[in-house]
Every structure is written in C-alpha cells, then in structure tokens.
Amino acid sequence: MQTLLRFGAGLLFLIGAASSGLAQSQTAAPAAPQPSAAATPAGEAVTPANDPAYTYKTLRLNRSAFDAIAAHPEQLLVLDVRRPDELTKFGGFPVYLSVQTGDVQKSLAFIPRDRLIVVVSNRAHRAGAIGDLLTGYGFHVAGAIGVRDYEDEGGALVKLAPPPPKTAAAAPASPQK
Template sequence: MLKKIVVISAVSLMPSIAFAQQPVAPAPAKQWATAQEQEPASKAKKLTREEFDSLVAHPDEVQLIDIRTPEEIAANGGFPSYLNIQLADLKGRIGEVSKDRLIITISSSTARAGVAADLLAANGLMVAGAIGAQSYVAEGGTLQKKATVNASNAGKRTSQTASIASSK
C-alpha cells in the first residue's frame, strides 16, 4: 500500500519537475508605448477629417472643445472657433459647455480627445465624436496658426473663441 502511494506521488510530481527544467526565455525588450496604448480606450466616435468638416460647416449646431494647452495650439495650429479647456480641468468646467449643441473634442491625439468626449457624454452632453489635430492634418486638413495667450489673459475663462489668430 505504501509503495502505491509513493508511486502515485512520484507520477503526479513528474510534470512539474519536467516544467521546472525547461529554460526560461528572456523577456522581450520593453517597447515605448504609443499615445493610444497609454490612454484608456474611448467609447467616443473617432471622426475623420471629412466627418469633422461636415459637422463644423454648421457652426450654430456644433461646439468644439480643444483640450490642448495654449502652447500646443500656438505651436501646431487650431480651429477658428473653440472653447479651450484642458483635460484636467474639464470635469470642473462642464457647466461652460453647451447643452444645446453637438460637442466635438479635439486634442493632439484622438485618444486623449476621446477621453474628454467620454467624460462629457457621461455627464449628459451630446457628443458627436473626437478628433486628433495630427489625424486631421494627416488626412489633408489645415489648421490655423494661433498666437499664444498673453499673460494678462492667462487663466481667464473665455467664451467660444479662445485664442487670437496670428498675423503670420
């Protein structure tokens, strides 16, 4: 009887012993994460340039929320009319966003704009979708160069137009 127990125990341990003897493969080198991998997946529709242009052709029906910093907008360009609220401030400033218009969120990447769109939709606002300025340009769109906001206006809440078009 004791011999049976020893044999059964030895047989049951064999797979784990064999597994322990297999060489461990080295872990692959860590790749730099892209913006989309760093940002959580969004439920918001990712707008194409054509869809975006079609929506903004009706400015009385749409409000653009650009979540980029004023420096990002000045460096890369922006759209003619928008409300500039950074993502970190968006939850506290939702009251400034129109409840009567379709909302389009904008950032450098569609992933970050999607996070903003999800937040607005979760708070009952009508969100048409999100677009990244980089995607918009890559699909043939043109951004307008913007001047940076001067120190006397920094931090002030603005209405629809949030920056000054540069004379360049």
C-alpha cells in the same frame, strides 16, 4: 453668431454646428493610411482608422466627418482640451472652447448642453477620454478628433502666434541734484 468668453488667463471661444448630416458623417470613408513608426499587430501602419490604442466609446472622427459636421456651425461646440503651448505649436480650428483636460469637470457648468460637441486634442486620445466623460454627464458628443490627424489628412489648421513678451516700461529718469 460667435461668442467670446474669458476665463482666467485662457480665452474661450464658442461656435455652433447643426447635427444634420451627422449620421452620414459618422460613416464617412476612413482616412487614407499615413506613415507611422508604430504598427498594428497585423503589421500595417497605425492610422486614426485602425489605432489599437484608441479604446474610447466616443467616435473617432476623420477629416471628412469633421468637415461635414463643421459645415453647419449653428449648433456645434468645438471643445479643445489641449494646453496653450500645443495650440500655438500645432495650430487648431478657427473657433473653439478651450478647457484643458484637468479642468473639464470643474468647467461643466460653462459647457453648453444644447450643442453638439466635437472634442479636440493632438491625436484624439485625450479627446476620446473627455468625450466619454462628457457623454457620462449627459452631453451630446458627436466625436473626437486630433488636429495632427486632421492635418495629416490634408486639412488646414489655423496657426496662432504667441503674443510677444511684455517688456518692462522704462522707469522715468530721476531728477538730478
């Protein structure tokens, strides 16, 4: 069952995914190396599997691990912490709860505690930080993933088109005298 909630100007979407198979998905093979301008101290390209800047306790998921969790949506909550412009620019997963990073603590009461949570950002860094925060509040966080990493690993994202700008309605013509 899918639920649509509206908060202010943003749309919030909820889904679920069971935690069955999570242990196996967390040990999935690391993603294939992707070209990157940055390099690790050993000189190899930085990938989600070896990113030295990812220092969070929240597990960083690769595509196969996320797909394994998302294959059972009954108890999953995909929490996307990106701005609306990032959602339209890069795309995202088909169903998610959208709470921007700065609003997460104010929105804790609206985040289901009975769901397995995967936090989403562009390259998983904000997602990792929010995953650590949520874990500290007692939420069950399965991991963090970056949509750009997911797409780099061959995953397909849903691209959302921004709504067309509203046009001012033509004012009724005033009667001529």
